[in-house]
Amino acid sequence: MPKRKPYARIAITLPDADLAAADRLARVQDRSRSWIVAEAIRRYAAAMDLTGSTAAAPERTLATASLQQHGLGAQRLAQLKRDLSLTPEARVRAAEETLRLSAPRKQPRANRIVTFDRFEDFLDRKRTLDVP
Secondary structure (H helix, E strand, O other), X not given: OOOOOOXXXXXXXXXXXXXXXXXXXXXXXXXXXXXXXXXXXXXXXXXXXXXXXXXXXXXXXXXXXXXHHOOOOHHHHHHHHHHHHOOHHHHHHHHHHHHHHHOOOOOOOOOOOOOOOOHHHHHHHHHHHHOO
């Protein structure tokens, strides 16, 4: 009985821009064009497995899979999804609110040297500052 080959030869038709992109990736990663195409298919298939259905938007699912590969944790991914669900206006408002909350509450006072001619003047000043 003949052994089954681990690879199958196929023919595909790609737009010139996609083929050029695959060639660039192959050159940069020092891989074959076939490996690049196979890796794209593997990532796409993995992205479909993440959602459990093929009805999900492939672009968003692929983006999520790509982000997970680059080390973003589950909490950061959840935060990104929540942020992307907001309208652009709501995102700007949330950013402004974060900036407002992170601003220092009081401006630091400049250091200054206060001198007194008499000790009684010092005590008078201290009394006036202590009074609410």
